[in-house]
Structures are given as structure tokens and as C-alpha cells.
Amino acid sequence: MRVRETEITMGVKNESTIQEFILEAFPAVQHLGNLLFLVHLLAYLASIVGNMVIIIITWADHRLQTPMYVLLSAFSFCECCFITTVISKLLSIFLSGRQAIAFTVCLTQAFFFLFFGAVIFFLMAVMSLDRYLAICKPLHYASIMNLRVSFLLIFFCYVLSFIFFTGLMLRVSQLLFCGPNIISHFFCDLGSLIHLSCSDTRSVEIHFFCLTSFVILLPLVITFVVYSNILATVLRLPSAKERQKAFSTCSSHLIVLSLMYGSCVFIYLKPKQVNRLDSNREAALVNTVVTPLLNPVIYTLRNKQVHQALRDTLSRVRLQK
Template sequence: VCVCSIFRFALFTLWHWGSLLFLVHLLAYLASIMGNMVIIIITWADHRLQTPMYVLLSAFSYCECCFITTVIPKLLSIFLSGRQTIPFTACLTQAFFSFFLGAIIFFLMAVMSLDRYLAICKPLHYASIMNLRVSFLLIFLCYTLSFILITCLMLKVSQLLFCGPNIISHFFCDITSLIHLSCSDTRSVEMYFFFVTSFVILLSLIVTIIAYSNIVVTILRLPSAKERQKAFSTCSSHLIVLSLMYGSCVFIYLKPKPVNRLDSNKEAALVNMVVTPMLNPVIYTLRNKQVHQALRDTLSRVRLQNSSLPLDIQV
């Protein structure tokens, strides 16, 4: 039951910066969408990249595009129009999809870590363990598990009573902010929310730590310094993304309750929602020679097709 059918965001007070904030976030949003779309397109346009590693990376990029689309367009409309309100049903929908897609991203990061572990630590068995069928199965499991966890959480949140203040101290419908506004008993919801966030973040973090610990040990045992450098450069991009994602989310959701100030979460959430998705395509492709070559080949094919188009002859 919700007496307050309209929520209001508590955003920035300096509205004379609205146009600048709109432009900055719009450029970041477009850069993130374009960068991730490039990864998806070249993965499926070049048969050489249709391997488990790049299939998982394209699934990760797709989720990143959807993830930021649940939040940034609404934020842009607020900057442009100044209207900071959102209906209750739209707020719950935004909260569901943002956390659902966020959980998928964490699970995919753990799966990508396992893929790198098998490729580096078990190279002789990699082809027999990881293939496209297994990759799609793992992606399906990530979606299914995330859907079950977040659907149960949102059902609990939707049953709360909202009869008091309707000001959300955030720039999107964060579940912690919604629970904070409820005037009913929220202890069971808070416990389940902490369980879900801890399970998603810590499970993927533990899997990632174990995988990369074995990877580092294996790399250090390589006899050639050139081989060690090549192996570290392959994994360094993934480690940068992991540090940004886990660092911001652990700060937001796994802090002790007495120091869990909602206002302090905005900056970390902004890094998680805007900065990281924009940097991911650059980080993943900066040192990847296969992606560079596939992109060059795709652009060459496009130019060749354009140059072979028949020209109109004027008499």
C-alpha cells in the first residue's frame, strides 16, 4: 500500500548548473552506449571473436547498456526540465531493473574470471570445458538467479507502507532509500536486502579472488618474462574494471549501518552508474589486439562496400 503515490528526488540545489550537468551526463551516456555497442557489433560481425571470452564480454556490454539506460535518461530529463518527481510504480520498476541488471553484471564478472582462469591455468582443457554452448548456459544461469533474487526482494519492498515523507535522497530509486522512507516495520526487508546484496557481491568477489589468485601464481611460474608480461596485460584490463565495480558497490551496500549515510552514497553510485560503464569499453579494448584487428577489418569492409556502390552518371 502506498499513500504517497509520487516520490520526489532530493538532487542538486545549484540548478543554474543544470544545462552543464545535462551535457556532461548526456555525453557520458552516449559514449558508454556507443562503446559497448561497438563491442557487441564486432563480436558478432567477426567470426574470429565468436569465442566464449568475447561472447561473455558482449553479454556484459549489453547488460551495461541496459543498466545505465534504466537510470540516466530519467536523470537527463530532470536536469533538462527540473521536474524531480517519479510515480510509485515507475520508481519500483526502475529499482527492479537497476538491481536486476546490476546483479547480472556481477555474476557475469565472476564467470568471466573463471573463463580467464581456465584459459591461463588449464589451457589444454579449456576447449573441452568452455565452448559457446556452455557460455550461453552460464549467461542464462546469471539471468535466472538474478531474476529470482531481485523479484523476491521487490515483492517485499512493494508490500511496505509509504505514508510519510516522499523525498528520495538519491538521483534514482535506490532500494535503500525506499526502505528508509517506509513507515512500516522494515527489519525483515532490510535483512533480506542485506542478504541479497552480500550474496551477489561477495559470491562474485570470492570467485574472482580465487580465480585471479591462481592466475597470478600460474603467470609467475612462466619461464619467459615476455610471456609473463603478455599474460598480465591480458588480465590487467579485467582487474581495473573489477576494482571500480567492487569498490563502489562495497562502499554503498556493505558498510556497517551506523555509518551508512545515504548522502555519501551518491558519489559512489555515480561512479558505478556513469563512470564505470563509460570506461569499460575503453579498458577492455585498449590492449586487445584481436579487437583492434576485428574493428579495422570491419571498417575496411564497410569502406569497400561503400566504394563499390554504383555511381550516377550524368549526361
């Protein structure tokens, strides 16, 4: 009996011969590949340029070298990495039609997607706390939040995300994949990947669900508590001008939060990944392409300090020429 079980186990391992996966992407509009390539390339370049502008002016202008803008520049850097992780392969699919992706490359893409996504969520929570201290504890803000604390918090966000998803990806890499190998997505979404495994994936699915729930819900709870306190503090301000100024400093952050959580809650906060893959693609496209494109605009549109720093930087560049 033991010999028979060993033969069956060896047979299953021998069947795990998948060396690459096929990304289905958007089959309904695949014939518009060149047009979609151009649209997504422009969106990608606009997102990279917008976020890089925030990073450059933050470090080029000493007036913006404060905890708030250091956190914002770290957030912009993660956005650049996040969108690059996903859209590079999508552009290749639209341009060349090659939908195959190697097994190791697929796992790598899935890891960095989750890693940078988690860092972004943790940074959003940290940025919320920064706004809370600035508005609700203005007298203690300078003693609590400084550049050193900001860098430590950013480092903590990276380390926590790395620890969380390294363990999960090691478990996924040990699963057996016997076929089929078609991923119903435009990138290596981990939920879709787990669904293709011929192993018993219940514990991995629970692990994945618990991690994504924690990464999404913990910053959400922190942000909700923080902004409830901010709202209560702002409403007690005697001057309407002070209230308007306080609200304006938080409005951009709240808009970005709404965009991020709207798509991510829809995608990840359900235990089962089956029967909702088509709708996931549209929500994921908003999360991975549209949101990183809009974030630089949202954060700089009503920010007078950024406008002034950008004008001063451009003036210095012209003078140097």
C-alpha cells in the same frame, strides 16, 4: 480491543496515499541543470556507443566468436541496460527540473537497477573463471568452455538475478509509505526507498543486505581465488614474454573489477542506509555513469584482436559504400 486494533490498522492503510516520490538528485548544483544535462548526455552516449561497438564487432568478426568475447559482449549489453535504467530519469531531472517519479515507475527502476547490476557481477565472476581456464588449464579449455557453455552461463546469471530480486521487490511493494516522499538520491535507490516506509522494515532491510552482500561478495571471493591461482601459474611460466602476455589478458578485467567493487562495497555492504546517503550519491554516480563509460575503453585499449577486428569491419563498411 480487537475493534480498536482494526481501526488503527485501517487508519494506517488509509494514510498510505503516496502515489509518487521526489528524487532529490543533486540540489547543490541544480542551478547548473543545462550544463549537467549536456555532460551526462555525452557520457551516456559515449558509454552506449563504446559498448555497442564491442557487441557489434564480436558478432561481425568470426575470429571474436569465442567464449571470452561472447561473455564480454554480454557484459557490454548489461552495461548499456544498466546505465539506461538510471541515467534516463537523471537527464530528465537536469533538463526539465521534474523530480517526481510515480510509485510503480520507482519500483520498476529500483528492480532493473539491482537486476542488471547483479547480472554484471555474476558475469564478472564467470569471466574470471574463463580466464582461469584459459591460463591455468589451456589443454582442457576448449573441451570445457565453448559457445554453448558460455550461453548457458549467461542465461544462469540472468535467471539467478531475476529470482533473487523479484522476491525482494514483491516484499518492498507491500510496504506502507505514509510520507515523507523525498528520496535523497538521483534514482530510486532501494535502500533510500525502504528508509521512507512507515512499516516495520527490519526484516526487509536484512533481506536486502543479505542479498546485496551475496551478490557482491560471492563473485569477489570467486575472483580472488581465481586470480590467486592465475598469479601462481603465471609466475611459474619460464618465459618473460609469456608472463607479460598472460598478465596483459587479465589486467583489463582487474581494472574494471576494482572500479566496480570500490563503489559498490562502499554503498551496499553496510546494514544501515541512514546517515550516509549524501556520500552514496557520489559513489553511485561513479558506479552508474563513470564505470560503464570507462569499461569499453579499458577492455579495448590494449586488445590487439579487437583493434584488428574493428579495422577489418571498418574496411568492409568502406568497401560496401
